[in-house]
Amino acid sequence: MIKMSTKGRYGTRLMLQLAHHYGDKGQAVILRSVAENETISIRYLEQIIIPLKVSKLVKSIRGAGGGYSLARPPDQIKISEILHTLEGSCCLVECIEDEDFCPRKPYCATFEIWNKATQLLKGYFDNLTLQDVVEIDRKKKKAKPK
Amino acid sequence: MIKMSTKGRYGTRLMLQLAHHYGDKGQAVILRSVAENETISIRYLEQIIIPLKVSKLVKSIRGAGGGYSLARPPDQIKISEILHTLEGSCCLVECIEDEDFCPRKPYCATFEIWNKATQLLKGYFDNLTLQDVVEIDRKKKKAKPK
DNA sequence: CCGTTTTCAACATAATTTTATAGATTTTAT
């Protein structure tokens, strides 16, 4: 399985929840409600949101009445940014980003094919914003309400 | 990191080695030589080659003078077959292949985007054969010999 | 034909990373 880690998947869903409330007044979303809506452990979400905060994709407000919110409008957040933050990158193999990861690179044919596949993915996620996903979500919920 | 497991990566390199010797007379390749060429533990290669054998991508010959060889010509082995055997699939997320994996599917926007990304990858690996990779390899070695 | 070597085959174990949970602390609004 060429799989995304749970961090990337859960993190995107978390960001999607925040995106849905972006612009609401008094809009900070608390992790507990995300945890309930998405049935993900709140403790795990805490670990996931830290890097999102560090990379300035979300803001936090502490204390009662606090919570998290997007640091920028959803149409200015690329999915590739989320993945890059949570997965390190959206590369299929480390040797693509990390120059020194593997000495075989200059004569490695498999590097070429993983690299090409990675470019395909990157191209897709670079041109996809949180706003796009919000719209997919709304359309889908409309088509099949409840 | 949306990463391929080492099984997929090492396994492809293993298959590439076998492909290079396909057609040689007395061509069975021993794992030890693959292990040395690719600097991968021979024990780990043994674990990787078992599923490749089960799915009939490689044949084995036991005993002295034995080894492994491709079960079909390299231009008739798709990279997607190798990945499917070793990774379970080349899906980014399990919910794409496994119907029952996640109940959120009917109203999950992220499913849509992981699915689309998976189709991109699948399309690429479905149209790429071991022979293609062998040619990339030969071209690369020619360009920068030794 | 017999034993030795070569190789695959099977099983068990160890190390590492990923995934997930738990408890205690700090900050802030009311």
Next chain:
DNA sequence: ATAAAATCTATAAAATTATGTTGAAAACGG
């Protein structure tokens, strides 16, 4: 003060990655 919420630290469970040990089949030399 009190309660709500983020933050910090630790730990546990599971999967992935890797190694070690022994066994079994086939070829080969004598």
